[in-house]
Amino acid sequence: MxxxxxxxxxxxxxxxxxxxxxxxxxxxxxxxAEALTTPAAQRISVAELATRVQASEPTVEQIRRAPSGRITAYYYEGDQPASAVIDPATGKPVGSAGTSELxxxxxxxxxxxxxxxxxxxxxxxxxxxxxxxxxxxxxxxxxxxxxxxxxxxxxxxxxxxxxxxxxxxxxxxxxxxxxxxxxxxxxxxxxxxxEGANAPAFPANVSGKTGVALTSVALLQETMVDDLLSLSFPATGDSTDVFTLKITGGEAYIDQGNGALLAWSDAGWVDKVTRLITMLHTGxxxxxxxxxxxxxxxxxxxxxxxxxxxxxxGRRNPKAASVAADEADTILLVGSENGTTWGFANTLQTALSAQGLRVHVGPMSNFEPAHWPKARRVILFAATYGDGTAPAASKEFVERFERVPAMPGLPLAVLGFGDRSFPAFCGFATEIARIAEDKGWAVLSPFDTVDRQSPQDFARWGRRLAETLGLVFELNHQPTAPKTWRLPVISRRDYGASVQATTAILRFALPKISLWQRLTGKGFSRFEAGDLIGIVPQGSDLPRFYSLASGMKDGFLEICVRKQVGGLCSNQLTALEPGETIAAFVRPNPAFRPARGRKPVILIGAGAGIGPLAGFARGNRGCRPMHLYFGIRHPASDALYAEELSNWNKDGRLTSVSTAFSRTANPAYVQDILCKDAERIGKLIAAGGQVLICGSRDMAAAVATVLADILAPQGFSLALLKANGRYTEDVY
Structure with a gap:
C-alpha cells in the first residue's frame, strides 16, 4: 500500500x-543574505530606538523589527512614502528596505x-x-x-x-x-x-494631548528591542490617535499626550505559533x-x-507485473546480486499465472509473512555471490528469517542460484534452507540448485514443483541478453610472457552517450573500481565478468586480464589491438569496494587480481590509509602497474606497498609477506581496518589461513570480520 x-x-x-x-x-x-547584512543588534529599549529614529526621520510612521533582527522604518520624503533599513545604534538609514523584483x-x-x-x-x-x-x-x-x-x-x-x-x-x-x-x-x-487574541478595543479615554517624550513612556522604556514586532506612531495632527505597540507578548495602545497605557491584549497561542511556524518555514x-x-x-x-x-x-522488471502481496496466494521473493535471477522469477511467475495462481514477486527484503493473509505458499530464489556471499540487497535476510516463526499452513521452497566451481556453491541458499528446516517450516518442494544459470536445471526443478502443485507447466527459461555497448581499445600493456603468464592491462574508451540517453537513464551505467564488466565473447552468448580497475570519474574503463589456456574470452581479449572493439556491459559489485570513512584499508592480491586494487588506489585522492600486499612471479616480466604503484605510494594514495616474487632466487608468496608484517596488520585490524582480497581461490584460501593465525591472538576472527563487512573477497 x-x-x-x-x-x-x-x-x-x-x-x-x-x-x-x-x-x-x-x-x-x-x-x-538578510542576516549577513543586518546591522548588529543593540541591547536598547524600544523608547531609545524610537527616539533615535524619530530624530533622524521626523516623519516616521512605523518601526518594524523582522525575526532576523533587521529594523525597518517607514516615513515620508516630501509627500512620497519611503522606507529604509535602520542601524539601531544611530537610528539612521543604512540601506533600502525594498524587496527586489526577483x-x-x-x-x-x-x-x-x-x-x-x-x-x-x-x-x-x-x-x-x-x-x-x-x-x-x-x-x-x-x-x-x-x-x-x-x-x-x-x-x-x-x-x-x-x-x-x-x-x-x-x-x-x-x-x-x-x-x-x-x-x-x-x-x-x-x-x-x-481565533487568536483580538487587538484591544480602541480607547475612548485619550487625553487629547500630543508631544509626549518617548523616553518617558514607561512601557516603551521597559520593552527591549528584541521583543519588538512593530511600533506605529500617531497620525500627524490627530490628537485622538495613539501609539500602537506590538510585541511578542501582546498588543498595546499608548496615549500620545501623557504616555499612559490605555489598553492591552495578550498575544494568543495561535498568534505565537503562527509567528514561530512562519519563521521556521521562511528561515x-x-x-x-x-x-x-x-x-x-x-x-x-x-x-x-x-x-x-x-x-x-520497474515496468520492464518482472516485479511490476506481480499482484499485491496481501492479495497473492503465491509469494515469490528474489535475492539477486546482478539481476539475472529476476529473469527466472519472471519465467516462473508467467507459468504459475497461466495456471490461475495469483503471484506476487518482490525482493527478499519484503519477507513479511504476517502481511500475507491469502498466501498459500512461499518460494525463495536465492542467488549466491562470490564464495558463499549473500547479495548486497539481501544481507539482512538471514537475520530477519531467523526471527520470524514458521507459519502453519504456509509451505516454503528454496531454490539456489550459483556457480559450482566455487567451494561454497549456493552457500546463501543453503543457509536459508538449513534455517527453514531448523525452525520447522513446511516443505513445498525440496531444496535444489541451479548451476551457472542453467535453463536445464531450472526446468528440472520446475517439473518437480508442478507435480507438487498438481499442475501442468514447463519452465522454458530464455535468458534475456543484456544490452551491450561497443567499447574501443585505446591502449594495452603486456606482461608475463617470459614466465608463461601472459597478462594484459587493457584500457577502453567510454561510449558516447546522447543527452536524451542520459536523461532517460538509458546511457552507459556509471561504475566504480571493483564493479564488473561483462564481456560477451564471439561464439558465445554467455558473458564473462572481469573486475574493473577504474571508475567513471577516471574517464576510461580498464581491466587486467590473464590469458587462460583454452579460455575463450581471455584469449580474445589478450589478442585485441588498439582501435578494435568489444561488446560489453557494466554490472555493479557494491560489496567489493572500500567502505566510506577514513579507517585503514588492506588490499591483498596476486597476478591479474591487482586490477580492482589498483583502481581503489587510483581513486584514493583523499589519501586515507591504504596498504597494498601484492604477489607476482618476477619483477622483470610481470610487475603490473609498477610505475603507478610507485607514484601512488609517493603521493600518499598508497600508504605502503609490499610485493612478493615467486620466480626469483628467493621465492615468496603474498601470504609470506603478510606473515612478516603480522604486527602492523594486527594493529590495522584493531583500528577498524577493512580487508579486500582479489585473485585466485587458492591464493585467497592461503591468505585466509595466514590472517586467521595473525588475528586469533587479538580475539578477531575472519567470520566476524566478514559479518561486519570488513573482509571481502573477489576470487575466481
Missing part, C-alpha cells in the same frame, strides 16, 4: 513539486503560482503531496532497511535506486518540516485557524535552518527524476 501510494503521488506531482521546491530553495538564500517574483511563484487564491490552494495541495511522500517514504525506508530499528543503517543497493534512498534519507526531515509549516501558513491565510530569524530547508527542497527534483527512472525500469 505504501509503495503504491508513494509511486502514485510522486508521478502525479513531480513537475508541480519541482517548481515549488526550486522556488523555495531560491528564496532560502534571501534570509541568509524576490517578489519568486514569492508569488512559490506561494500561488501567480494564480492568487486558487494558486495558494494548489501549492497547499503540493504540500499535502510532499507530506504523503515523506510518510510513505519513511515506511518504505524502514522496510528497505529491515525494520524501524535499522532505519538509520547504511543504505543498500546501487545506481538510481540507491541515490534515491540516500537523498530521501537526507532530505526527509527538511521536507517534512516544510510541508507541515506550509499547511499551517495556508490555514492562517484563509482564516481556517482558531527569517533562523537563517541556517532556511538554508537547510532550501537544500532539502533541492532534493525534490532529484527524487522526482530518480523515482521516475526506477519506476520506468
Amino acid at each position: 505504501s509503495r503504491s501510494l508513494h509511486r502514485c503521488f510522486g508521478l502525479i506531482a513531480t513537475v508541480l513539486l519541482t517548481v515549488v521546491a526550486l522556488s523555495g530553495a531560491a528564496l532560502s538564500i534571501f534570509p541568509a 524576490e517578489r517574483w519568486l514569492v508569488n511563484l512559490h506561494r500561488s503560482l501567480f494564480l492568487d487564491d486558487p494558486g495558494r490552494f494548489i501549492t497547499a495541495g503540493s504540500a499535502a503531496v510532499v507530506l504523503a511522500l515523506a510518510i510513505s517514504g519513511l515506511f518504505l525506508m524502514a522496510r528497505r532497511a529491515g525494520g524501524w530499528r535499522s532505519v538509520l543503517t547504511s543504505v543498500r543497493g546501487y545506481g538510481d535506486g540507491r541515490l534515491h534512498a540516500v537523498v530521501s534519507r537526507l532530505a526527509l526531515p527538511g521536507l517534512f518540516l516544510s510541508a507541515l509549516t506550509a499547511f499551517w501558513m495556508t490555514a492562517a491565510v484563509f482564516g481556517l485557524l482558531p 527569517r530569524g533562523v537563517a541556517w535552518l532556511g538554508l537547510v530547508l532550501g537544500f532539502s527542497a533541492l532534493a525534490v527534483p532529484v527524487l522526482g527524476w530518480t523515482g521516475m527512472i526506477v519506476w520506468l525500469r
